[in-house]
Amino acid sequence: MNEILGHFNYLIVVLLMMMGLYVVIASPNLIKKLIGLSLFQASVFILFITFGKVSGGGPPILSQQLTAYSNPLPHVLILTAIVVGVATTAVGLALIVRVYEAYGTTDEDEIDAMDNADDKPVV
Amino acid sequence: MLIGLLSDLCLLFGGLLCLTGGVGLLRLPSFFVRLHAASVTETLATVFLIAGVMLDTGWALDTAKLLLLIVIMFVANPSITHALCRTAAHGKYRPESNHEPQASHQQENQSSNNSTS
Amino acid sequence: MRDLFAVIMLFGIFSFIAALLFLDMDAVDVAFTEAAVGAGVTTVLMLSALRLTQRYENVSHRHAGMALVVVTLTGAALIYGTLDFPSLGDPNAPVHEHVAPEYLQQTPEKIGVPNVVTAVLASFRGYDTLGETVVIFSAGIVVMLLLGLGRAEDFEQQEDILILWVVVKPMVALILVFALYVQFHGDFGAGGGFQAGVIFASGFILYSLVYGENHTRKVLPARWLPRLAALGVLLYAGTGMFSFFKGQVFLDYNALADSPVSGQHLGILLVEAGVGLTVFSTVLLIFYAFSGRRAVVHE
Numbered sequence: 001m002n003e004i005l006g007h008f009n010y011l012i013v014v015l016l017m018m019m020g021l022y023v024v025i026a027s028p029n030l031i032k033k034l035i036g037l038s039l040f041q042a043s044v045f046i047l048f049i050t051f052g053k054v055s056g057g058g059p060p061i062l063s064q065q066l067t068a069y070s071n072p073l074p075h076v077l078i079l080t081a082i083v084v085g086v087a088t089t090a091v092g093l094a095l096i097v098r099v100y101e102a103y104g105t106t107d108e109d110e111i112d113a114m115d116n117a118d119d120k121p122v123v
Numbered sequence: 124m125l126i127g128l129l130s131d132l133c134l135l136f137g138g139l140l141c142l143t144g145g146v147g148l149l150r151l152p153s154f155f156v157r158l159h160a161a162s163v164t165e166t167l168a169t170v171f172l173i174a175g176v177m178l179d180t181g182w183a184l185d186t187a188k189l190l191l192l193i194v195i196m197f198v199a200n201p202s203i204t205h206a207l208c209r210t211a212a213h214g215k216y217r218p219e220s221n222h223e224p225q226a227s228h229q230q231e232n233q234s235s236n237n238s239t240s
Numbered sequence: 241m242r243d244l245f246a247v248i249m250l251f252g253i254f255s256f257i258a259a260l261l262f263l264d265m266d267a268v269d270v271a272f273t274e275a276a277v278g279a280g281v282t283t284v285l286m287l288s289a290l291r292l293t294q295r296y297e298n299v300s301h302r303h304a305g306m307a308l309v310v311v312t313l314t315g316a317a318l319i320y321g322t323l324d325f326p327s328l329g330d331p332n333a334p335v336h337e338h339v340a341p342e343y344l345q346q347t348p349e350k351i352g353v354p355n356v357v358t359a360v361l362a363s364f365r366g367y368d369t370l371g372e373t374v375v376i377f378s379a380g381i382v383v384m385l386l387l388g389l390g391r392a393e394d395f396e397q398q399e400d401i402l403i404l405w406v407v408v409k410p411m412v413a414l415i416l417v418f419a420l421y422v423q424f425h426g427d428f429g430a431g432g433g434f435q436a437g438v439i440f441a442s443g444f445i446l447y448s449l450v451y452g453e454n455h456t457r458k459v460l461p462a463r464w465l466p467r468l469a470a471l472g473v474l475l476y477a478g479t480g481m482f483s484f485f486k487g488q489v490f491l492d493y494n495a496l497a498d499s500p501v502s503g504q505h506l507g508i509l510l511v512e513a514g515v516g517l518t519v520f521s522t523v524l525l526i527f528y529a530f531s532g533r534r535a536v537v538h539e
Contacts, residue, residue: 001399002327003327004326006326006327006328006329006330007323007325007327007328007333008320008328008455009328010319010322010325011319013346014315014318014319014322015315017315017318018312018315018318019406020315020395020443021310021311021314022307022308022311025306025307025310025311026300026302026307026308027297027300028297028298028300028301028302028539029244029297029298029300031244031289031290031293032244032247032297035247035248035251035286038251038282039251039254042255042258042278044253045258045262045274046258046312048260049261049262049265049267049270050265050328051326051335052265052266052335053261053265053266053267053328053329054266054329054331054336055328055329055330055331056329056331057266057331058266059266059267059268059357059430060266060344060356060357061268061354061355061356061428061429061430062344062347062348062354062355062356063354063359063377068331069337069344070265070266070267071335071340072344072356072357072360073335073339073340073342073343073360074267074335075267075269075270075357075468076357076360076361076365078267078270078356079269079270079361079432079434080275080361080368080369080372080434081275082270082273082274082277082278082434083273083372083376083434083437083438083519084279084372084375084379085277086278086281086282086285086523087375087376087379087380087522087526088379089282089285089286090285090379090383090526091256091379091382091383091386091531092290093285093288093525093530094289094382094383094386094387094529094530095291095386096289096293097292097293097329097386097530097533098386098387100292100293100294101292101536104474105294105298106293106294107298108295109300109301109302110298
């Protein structure tokens with residue numbers, strides 16, 4: 001039973017990851033795909049922070065009252081990853097804005113249809 | 124002992140107010156009514172929750188920071204409500220009773236349907 | 241759910257709950273960053289992008305079946321993979337063995353800063369953080385190249401919203417002071433350059449949302465922002481090069497001052513200042529780029 005409870009976090013992580021993946025695959029709207037990707041990214045953050053937790057420990061800020069500390073290394077990695085994630089999401093959104101201005105739609109199926117209509121047949 | 128009891132009561136009351144605000148947000152009929160319920164209850168709830176934590180902390184630097192937080196919440200939350208109401212009024216929502224306001228996108232469709240039918 | 245506005249709001253709520261989850265798992269720095277970034281900046285950015293594209297999603301003609309099959313198979317494989325993972329909070333997990341106890345022990349002796357996360361970020365793993373800062377800078381430059389920055393004359397005067405104007409003015413001052421506090425207090429509590437940069441930019445974004453774009457662009461003209469971002473990266477790399485020229489390894493702060501510990505303090509201060517400057521400039525640059533773009537109405 002303790003085993004199952006101890007692995008509950010990983011189940012949640014995999015669920016979130018799969019939800020994000022489903023949104024990326026199944027939704028034709030570009031902005032929704034980007035949100036699904038951010039969801040995927042957030043689940044990976046939760047996974048890393050789960051690895052770092054030490055039961056009975058406190059936040060990795062040295063103080064007199066604590067004996068055990070949680071592992072600071074995943075915190076460092078995820079801290080920079082979050083801010084880099086927002087920067088890359090901004091790049092993705094900028095690309096989507098340019099795509100909308102060029103094609104008139106953010107629907108991937110319509111964009112594909114427009115691209116295929118432009119293709120000349122191979123002689 | 125008394126301070127601990129008072130802190131527990133404040134936290135409990137704050138939680139109950141949050142719950143009330145949440146129920147109001149879900150169950151009340153239209154936008155402005157929901158906004159009123161959520162904003163009023165949640166402002167007071169946040170103040171009580173922070174006051175409960177303050178009583179628990181006692182006399183420390185953190186208490187002054189929490190007091191500053193209460194002042195900010197008291198000022199910011201109603202201003203945010205005002206901003207929301209103003210934006211909704213700008214978008215042609217009206218606080219009508221018994222009438223679910225439509226989004227302006229669907230409202231144009233409705234008015235065009237009404238004009239053609 | 242076809243209204244993307246609602247989807248973005250829900251995503252903001254999800255980010256906030258994730259921040260609470262991080263807090264519960266003793267990751268205070270990470271929770272701070274996720275709350276500032278996820279629940280604040282990301283929502284504003286996505287709403288700005290929504291303004292420039294369409295708000296409602298078209299009806300999808302795709303079949304959900306194939307996607308569900310792929311997702312279920314992948315999920316099952318991943319869950320099978322997680323069966324071998326250590327339980328939550330296990331102190332004997334392999335991840336706590338080699339480097340982490342070393343960092344926790346060496347931080348009081350070699351660096352003398354209570355916040356181990358800041359010590360690891362800025363000193364032990366400073367090279368990685370330099371790379372991340374350059375990535376953030378490049379992302380800002382890419383957005384600037386894609387969207388342009390807009391000009392101050394393009395915006396008309398914002399209408400007078402007296403209540404918000406009166407309330408927001410002291411709040412913006414408070415937010416900026418708090419950002420500086422977080423920047424310099426990062427050695428002792430949760431905080432540091434990344435959070436401080438985001439909070440500082442949020443103050444400017446709030447000012448811009450309430451007072452209008454042309455006011456904000458008079459306060460901080462857009463052409464300064466790429467220069468400030470580059471200055472932040474220069475500050476970081478320059479600190480490294482300084483110790484390089486003094487005969488030590490690149491980014492070895494021991495060479496910066498007389499005693500190694502005060503050298504580490506000085507190095508961490510300069511490096512975090514560089515990071516904060518770059519993050520602030522990049523986030524504000526991205527906001528200026530999105531808000532300066534004219535919406536093109538397609539039928």
